[in-house]
Amino acid sequence: MTIKQYDYVIVGAGLFGATFAYLAAKQGKKCMVIDRRSQLGGNLYCESIEGINVHKYGAHIFHTSSKRVWDFVNSLVEFNRFTNAPVAYYKGKLYNLPFNMNTFYQVWGVTTPEEAQKKLEKQREEAVARMKADGVDEPRNLEEQALALIGKDIYEKLIKGYTEKQWGRKCTELPAFIIKRLPVRLVYDNNYFNDKYQGIPIGGYNKLIDTLLEGVETITDTDFFECQHFYDAEEGNHNLQIKDFKVQSKKLVFTGKIDEYFGYSLGKLDYRTVRFEQEILDTANYQGNAVFNYTEAEVPYTRIIEHKHFETFGQEVYANPKTVVSYEYSMEWQEGMEPYYPVNDEKNNELAKQYRALAATEPAVIFGGRLAEYKYYDMAPIVERVMRYFFKYNCFNLDNYDVST
Numbered sequence: 001m002t003i004k005q006y007d008y009v010i011v012g013a014g015l016f017g018a019t020f021a022y023l024a025a026k027q028g029k030k031c032m033v034i035d036r037r038s039q040l041g042g043n044l045y046c047e048s049i050e051g052i053n054v055h056k057y058g059a060h061i062f063h064t065s066s067k068r069v070w071d072f073v074n075s076l077v078e079f080n081r082f083t084n085a086p087v088a089y090y091k092g093k094l095y096n097l098p099f100n101m102n103t104f105y106q107v108w109g110v111t112t113p114e115e116a117q118k119k120l121e122k123q124r125e126e127a128v129a130r131m132k133a134d135g136v137d138e139p140r141n142l143e144e145q146a147l148a149l150i151g152k153d154i155y156e157k158l159i160k161g162y163t164e165k166q167w168g169r170k171c172t173e174l175p176a177f178i179i180k181r182l183p184v185r186l187v188y189d190n191n192y193f194n195d196k197y198q199g200i201p202i203g204g205y206n207k208l209i210d211t212l213l214e215g216v217e218t219i220t221d222t223d224f225f226e227c228q229h230f231y232d233a234e235e236g237n238h239n240l241q242i243k244d245f246k247v248q249s250k251k252l253v254f255t256g257k258i259d260e261y262f263g264y265s266l267g268k269l270d271y272r273t274v275r276f277e278q279e280i281l282d283t284a285n286y287q288g289n290a291v292f293n294y295t296e297a298e299v300p301y302t303r304i305i306e307h308k309h310f311e312t313f314g315q316e317v318y319a320n321p322k323t324v325v326s327y328e329y330s331m332e333w334q335e336g337m338e339p340y341y342p343v344n345d346e347k348n349n350e351l352a353k354q355y356r357a358l359a360a361t362e363p364a365v366i367f368g369g370r371l372a373e374y375k376y377y378d379m380a381p382i383v384e385r386v387m388r389y390f391f392k393y394n395c396f397n398l399d400n401y402d403v404s405t
Contacts (some may be wrong), residue, residue, distance in 0.1 A: 014042020014257030046204035053204030063198035064380035079199035092152035113186035123151025142174035161297035271339035
């Protein structure tokens with residue numbers, strides 16, 4: 001039987017795995033990337049429908065304050081100038097996000113930062129007074145935390161219902177530490193991110209992934225856990241039986257669920273997932289914005305995404321007479337579903353800590369990404385972590401891509 005030799009076998013063709021393969025290949029290392037899905041790109045994968053790049057697994061906007069990270073991804077594919085400015089819909093009215101002077105005008109009719117600050121301080125003081133009346137000095141749950149940070153009006157309109165749909169439980173049942181702070185901007189600025197740079201690859205994220213994996217051997221429809229795998233400590237090799245051939249590699253890069261890798265030996269971690277319902281509409285412009293958040297609890301979905309607005313702007317929108325929208329539903333993860341997010345509570349954080357300690361002892365395995373580290377990451381920190389790995393081990397010249405900023 002054929003035995004193929006590699007420096008790295010990478011489990012998962014998402015952003016972490018693809019970036020790792022790219023930088024390793026630049027160093028002359030031989031890589032194989034396997035993925036259980038039928039396509040590459042992980043949750044970044046875009047599907048072309050009616051000439052529109054549809055973010056199949058939810059909206060993804062690349063944003064960073066590191067010029068070097070931004071230069072790195074733009075050296076692979078050109079990014080557009082998309083600015084994330086979501087709109088919140090609550091009981092027939094629209095509100096700008098994040099919380100800024102536009103929001104405060106829409107909620108209270110105030111027009112100056114001083115007026116908005118007074119409203120915020122008054123409602124914060126009322127929330128703290130209610131807690132003290134109950135004999136407590138610190139928020140006991142997410143609701144009390146949010147009320148102390150932002151006040152009753154904005155909490156009830158824009159946070160409460162949306163958060164409860166996201167987490168599948170009442171805000172009074174969620175721990176306070178989930179919301180450590182709520183950004184408040186006393187300026188008229190609807191840009192959701194504070195980062196210097198943001199955008200989306202022109203032509204969609206598939207172009208970014210294809211460039212990262214160019215020249216790298218990839219195998220789809222291959223589940224790592226259905227492959228025979230063992231580590232030969234004497235030879236210093238990982239051995240995998242993949243379909244009709246064997247693979248040996250010096251190191252394994254794993255981006256899947258960390259608890260699954262260890263056979264759930266310490267117990268199962270919890271995840272959140274999302275479900276999408278997609279529609280093709282015979283209109284050029286359905287909602288006029290890429291993302292609408294539906295913040296009232298009675299509306300079952302959390303967001304409507306209109307994908308064409310990620311890559312077409314102004315009158316360009318009307319060049320295509322059709323549009324594609326996705327209704328996003330947040331759900332508790334169950335077996336067979338795609339895990340999207342770790343659950344940031346005390347029980348899961350403690351269990352994840354134990355799994356990470358176990359991972360640190362695993363020979364010649366690199367655990368990376370949201371699922372393998374059980375941490376929430378945006379895209380830019382994922383790229384930065386991979387770059388730092390190669391910098392740390394002197395495997396790649398990062399002179400042109402210093403990520404210290």
